[in-house]
Amino acid sequence: MYEERASRLSGAVVWANRTDEGGAGRVLPDGCMDLLWHEGRLLVAGPDTRAHVTEGAQGVWVGLRFYPGTAPAVLGVPAHELLDRRVELGDLWPAADVRRLRDRVVRAADPAAALEEIALERTPPPDPSLRRLVEALGAGRSVAAAADELGLGARRLHRRCRAAFGYGPKTLARVLRMQRALALARAGVPLAETALRAGYADQPHLSRDVRELAGLPLTGLLGG
Known part of the structure; x- marks a missing residue:
């Protein structure tokens, strides 16, 4: 439990x-x-x-x-x-x-x-820029838009992301997009609408991405 x-x-x-x-x-x-x-x-x-x-x-x-x-x-x-x-x-x-x-x-x-x-x-004082980055990417903004909001160049943003998250901003955005999609789907939003609202090109794109990250098809995750 x-x-x-x-x-x-x-x-x-x-x-x-x-x-x-x-x-x-x-x-x-x-x-x-x-x-x-x-x-x-x-x-x-x-x-x-x-x-x-x-x-x-x-x-x-x-x-x-x-x-x-x-x-x-x-x-x-x-x-x-x-x-x-x-x-x-x-x-x-x-x-x-x-x-x-x-x-x-x-x-x-x-x-x-x-x-x-x-x-x-x-725990030291939080880094507000990292939270702003997570919030921006979690809301579906692009990596480029998030970098502009923070005033960071691509290389500096990548270095900071690897130190803070373990991987670059594109992978972070992909992970957060999947979590956003799962939350919508679990709330009962139809999968085609979930894909569009979460920022995927279409439902097959959502399904491929979830399978790659989660190791299971989307329907298997929702069923479990």
């Missing part, structure tokens, strides 16, 4: 998921990174360019999903170094620090709240 709530960390989400069976789950690209807790381990989920299949991941998982582009400043690691990866937090931070934080989560009545506190203590 999956549950989530808004975090006190701006734009973030605190979530918990209990899986009692060993079936495969599917985490879709969303531009985000997560700090995870599972069976005494602290892990980091890097940004995805394709669906991450969680084969046989039983038990209770707890996580803090950062707002897109904000996790690298907390973790101290550029996002592109974690692209399509799940790593131990101990691979990124000193072992002594991670042991102390792990003990803190173990003692906590609510592991999710403990993760949230850890992130709040380490």
Whole structure:
């Protein structure tokens, strides 16, 4: 059973998921990174360019999903170094620090709240330009238009996106477009209209893009 709530960390989400069976789950690209807790381990989920299949991941998982582009400043690691990866937090931070934080989560009545506190203590002031970029691309504006709004050249924008999101602005725009389309389709909007409203050329374009990013046809995702 999956549950989530808004975090006190701006734009973030605190979530918990209990899986009692060993079936495969599917985490879709969303531009985000997560700090995870599972069976005494602290892990980091890097940004995805394709669906991450969680084969046989039983038990209770707890996580803090950062707002897109904000996790690298907390973790101290550029996002592109974690692209399509799940790593131990101990691979990124000193072992002594991670042991102390792990003990803190173990003692906590609510592991999710403990993760949230850890992130709040380490989060620097947000970069408003990154949030503006996510909002612009998430609203369907082109990469060129978003770059103009931020006053950034193409090369500088690409460097900043790789550090913050793990990939360039075109991939970020593609991921956010898919998430926008899924939200519309799940709300009952017909697929042809969903494609146009989300910024695709047509419904076949939507279907191809979703299959490439999610590893399943659109109807399969909606059915699941």
